[in-house]
Amino acid sequence: MTWGWVGTRGTWATPAAADSMRLMADHGVNWTALAYAAEQATAFSTDIPFGSEPTVTDDEIVWAIREAHSLGMKVCLKPVVNVADGTWRAFIGFFDWDVPNEPSWTQWFASYSRFIVHAARIAEAEGCEMLCIGCEMVRADGQEAHWRALVAQVREVYSGPITYNCDKYQEDRVTWWDAVDVISSSGYYPIDQWEQQLDRIAPVVEASGKPFFFMEAGCPSREGSPALPNDWNLAGAPSGDEQLRYYEEMFRACRSRDWVGGLMLWDWPAALYQPDAAVDNDDYCPYGKPAALYMTAQYAAWKDEAR
Template identity: 80%
Template sequence: MTWGWTGIRGTWTTPAAEESMRRMAEHAVTWTAIAYAAEQATPFSTEIPFEAEPTVTDDEIVASIRRAHGLGMKVCLKPVVNVADGTWRANIGFFDWDVPGEPSWTQWFASYRDFILHAARIAEAEGCEMLCIGCEMVRADGQEAHWRALIAEVRAVYTGPITYNCDKYQEDRVTWWDAVDVISSSGYYPIDSWQEQLDRIERVALQHGKPFFFMEAGCPSREGSAELPNDWNLVGSPSGAEQVRYFGAMFAACRARPWVRGLMLWDWPADLYAPEQASLNDDYCPYGKPAADVMMREYRAWAAEASA
């Protein structure tokens, strides 16, 4: 389960955050992606001021990692870049080649490198069991040489497994999977397309001989979301039944594929809503909703099968 998004400064070391993570651990969650965002100003900016607000501080990150470890969960540290003007990070982009006087991929990756290497050093010092070096960077995915250079530098400071979280439908488009240890993606697939998408992704995992899991997956508890699980702005009434329906299809499809090593569900906030408000909450978090029982049952069964 992803915890803490988007990592707003001042929200990770509160009593509410401690209670949130404790409740998450009680839901059969064995791995958590501690996810936070740094913000660049526009999709064409080349500076990522990750030490500035609103990004959480190093102390908050370290405290959250230690709290998760203390609760018995393994941690994937997940630093992500967002765009302050609201543009989706998939659209961060520049000319394919460097042009004098224009912002470039070389300039952007220099700043991104500092951000990711900073996270890598924290992950190493705190014994994080995995590091995710990027999330849904669709336009950046094509910059193979830059990614390979970054991964080499990350390996010089972080000794654990490295993954990259590509966006949905992009699993067979990334050309540098051989450079990471684990392939992962955002599995926000329509409820009736899981088999088709898993057939496609299976070819990628087998081709590269790498473990695969869904770094993000899930569905809002909202009418209509099972068909558009990636659309958090979809108009619809709160519906626990809709989320249950989606979880059932998603877990059944994934657990039937031995090469799918798990699901990192999206997401569990640092400031958790009250359980009596769960029926009115139409977001991704399953806390207090019928889908929480589905998740716990499926996670426990999956773990039992893996250890048999």
């Protein structure tokens, strides 16, 4: 389960955050992605000021890692870049080649690499079991040489496994899977497409020889969301039953494929709503909803099978 997104400064390392993480662990979660965002101004900016607000501080990140470990969970540290004006990070992009006096991929990757390598040093110092070096960077995915250089820099300071979280439908388009240790993607597939998409992804995983899991997957608890689970703004009334229906199909499909290593579900906030508010909550978090009970049972069964 992903915890703490978007990592707004001041929301981690609080009593409420500690309660939230404990409740998440109580639901059978044994891995958590601690996800936080640094913000660049626009999709064409080349500076990523990861040490500034609103990003959580290093102390907050260390607190979250230690808290998760104390609860028996393994940690994937997941630093992510967002765009302050609301543009989705998939659209961050520049000319394919560097042009004088224009913002460039070289400039952007220099800043992005400082951000990721800084996180890698924290992950190494705190014994994080995995590091995710990027999330849904669709336009950047084609910059193979830059990604390979970044992985090399990360390996100089971090000794654990490295993954990259590609976006949905991109698993068979990334050309540098051999550079990372684990393949992962965002599995926000429509409820009636799970088998089709798993059939498409399977040859990629087989050819790579790498482990695979869904770094993100889930569905809002609202009417209509199972057909479009990646749209958190979709209009619809709150519905825990709809979220449960999606979870049932997602787990069924993924458990039938032995190459799917697991689901890092999206998501569990640092400031958790009260249980009696769950019926009116239409977001991704399953807490207090029918999907939470189902998820807990499925995770327990998956754990028993892995023994």
